[in-house]
Amino acid sequence: MRYRTIGTDPATRREVSVLGLGAMLFGSATDEATSYAILDRYVEAGGTFVDTSDNYAFWHDGGQGGQSEELLGRWRRSRGIGDEVVVATKLGARPLAPGTGYLDNPEGLSAKVIRESAERSRERLGTAKLDLLYAHIEDRAVPLRETVEGFAELVAEGTVGLLGASNHRAWRVERARQLAADAGLPGYEVLQYHRSYLPRRLDLPGELDPDGDVGFVGPDLASYLRAEPQLTLVAYGPLLKGAYARPERLGPEYDVPSTPARLAALHAVAAETGATVNQVVLAWLLGADVPTIPLVGFSSVAQLDEALGAVELELTPQQRTRLDDTR
Template sequence: MRFALGAMSLGTATGQAESFALLDRFAEAGGTMIDTANNYIFWVPGGTGDESELVVGAWMAARGNRESVVVGTKAGARPTVPGDLTLDSAEGLSAGVVRKAADDSLRRLRTDYVDVYWAHIEDRAVPLEETLGAFDELAGAGKIREAGASNLPVWRLERARELARSRGALPYTHLQLRHSYLRPRPGAKLQESAHVQVTEETLDYVRAEPDLTLWAYSALMSGAYTRTDRPMQEAYDHPGTTRRLAALDEVAGELGVTRNQVVLAWLMGSGVRPIVGVTRMEQLEEAIGAESVTLDDAQVTRLESAA
């Protein structure tokens, strides 16, 4: 399975029984990658940020399948002030915070290691050397296996990777950014101010770095491709969106699949790992169906030339 299951809403929008059913179906279909964080979901009423990791950990313990699951979780964006529904009090990425956050995540996930540990946000108040050193220390202790950076601009990612290489430390080999088939206007502000959007420079950098994997969150734009109750953000209101949606509909019609499935097939075909967040079984089944969608070269060219 080439996409990851986004577990953000598990334990909050989706109860434990329903979450277990979704995780079971994902695993049954061949899925292995699960993406969560230590702050999912703190911004819903009553949420603390513990919920997603707790559900994933309980599911792995109940199924006894830890070794067959690739778990990614994140540190850095958990609020330190109770009741703060913003990132103004985010914990950040100091060495002490990273070490404690990792231990807390391991406890909630009921495991002794994380496959991919992510720096969730950029923290320019902390030297990169300090954060990278903490990640390397965790790897040396066997608590994490690989490291990733989320919401980090390309120039900072390159600086971090070069620092790690020069010091013989664990490098970031995963990058997680907002990415989908549709693109916002250059310079447009997204409603989610903390999101960092993939750019052409990002894609060029990833292509040039064979050890770096790009993960795409908001791959299906919270349902905006297919749901009338989820309108596109104003940032996507430009002629390129109209042309891309027309190409998307043409290809989807030719293949007899949904817009979402074409978007996922296009991302996966380019080597990107989409993170698909689901709250209902039909959403998961649609994503699983995208695995069998094959775009030919002409269709890929048509999709990518619409801009």
Template sequence: MKQRRIGGESGLDTSALCLGSMHFGTRTDEATAFAVLDRFLEAGGTFIDTANTYAFWVEGGTGEESEALLGRWLSSRGVRDQVVLATKVGALPVPLDAPWPQAAEGLSREVLTRQAEASLKRLGTDRIDVYYSHIEDRRTPLEETVTAFGDLVARGTVRLLGCSNHAAWRIEQARALARQLGVAGYTCVQQRATYLRPGPAADFGVNPHVSDELLDYVRSEPELTLLGYSTLLGGALSRSDRPVPEQYNHPGTPARLSVLGRVARELGATPNQVALAWQMHSSPSVLPVIGVSSVAQLDECLAAVDLELDSHHLEQLNSA
């Protein structure tokens, strides 16, 4: 597995793919999840992503399932020091059946401190390698959030900070405040990102698609790492039985899917593999967070790491 550094020169080395574990312990049973995790590690994968919300929306879910399963896997395999572990805070509804995202727990000092400790316990570890603010919280003063995150880093509880589902201007505002206060700031940004382009009126709620402004911002900030989630749109890039989400259902999408398929045929690859390779070859480079529910799906994604796209292929993909 190819490696890359996240969070700038003083950051961490990780695998070129990040394994998402959203449904581990709920829709993906423990035996299957363990098999996927074992295969990922065997293939050189080191970067694993979870959250304190996965997956509260599944019937009977509490949001603790994914972290707890990962804790059991890490303990049973004795591999904590071999992985870069990321989790998130701020989006869990309180109480669980309250309207979301209106009832999200937010990013107050009390929440960040309490939930970091809870995540550590479930994961069975003494540190979180990457800790994300999961969604924006405009109710809590930004200085409170920034200083609380900075304190977690200063204490050694967290190594790198990140944000997800944030507007570019809010990210810069938080990072500028962190610099002003002399505390650690965000160096990882995780955003919805895929090969297809959303329509001009697409609405993703509090989980926005990566914007041109954010791409430009990351491109100009070498210490920032951009990670993309929902990269394969649940199979819609390659399976005729999986409809394209409505936000991407517009006249430009068929042409883009056609080019994706053509490049895949030329390279003897799958559309999913080309889409992942395109992200990794883009500027700024996107580190894909992949969500799989079987070892076979994982193996397909792993092959994308070594797929080379030349300038001709990139021109076709970018101009479609």
């Protein structure tokens, strides 16, 4: 396993494995025994960066979520896991009532919600401190300053370490970071968005926004990340739910002129290296122009083992050029 440091403050920064483990479906669609087996294998391989949220997976049973955090809490206690494994969680998108959604009825990002939801996450995870806490989605109904100050209070109290944002527009992230800097407060240092090898069409409506550009690393966010190298990008959905191995699963959002040529280049590099196409995608992300921590969810140990093989896969400059220059 390889590692990198996230965060800049010596008091809160952490060293994490370059491959993150997504626990979205643990305790719901993925049963407890399988979840434990995946977690155990991940840690055995040197993995130290697990991701969850307070609303995972509310859609599985029509509830409000919390199953993933609860399972991780049970697993941590049963294995004696301490702060050697960094657990990141999120708040802001938990439905306020069973049977509702995270867009039409979210908890939001008020100071009150931030404090109360973070406390419930600590209880479910069985920890006194959240290593990394994200604002899951934007909340335009609450002043940004209130959100910034609400998160900063928890850091000051020692119940939260690092702060992050997921699925926010780049300008909202920058405004929040500037508000924090002007007030001498901790700000967002880790950003979590969807990113993969195939470019996504941003002219189609997205799940989070009708404009289609929220939640994805498009040109604006990529440019922002290049200009702010102290930020860490964590990429969810990097393997497109298995579509690299089965391109017929690709949706219309990946129907762009470059897709056939990029898939051909991907398969050619996989054949050259003896790796799978999924491993090449992950290796490409790890060494991309915007260094990225891929966040991958698994339903079996075999899937995890395949992804682990990408960590030591070194693409040559020529292979990267072939992958990057395909238009």
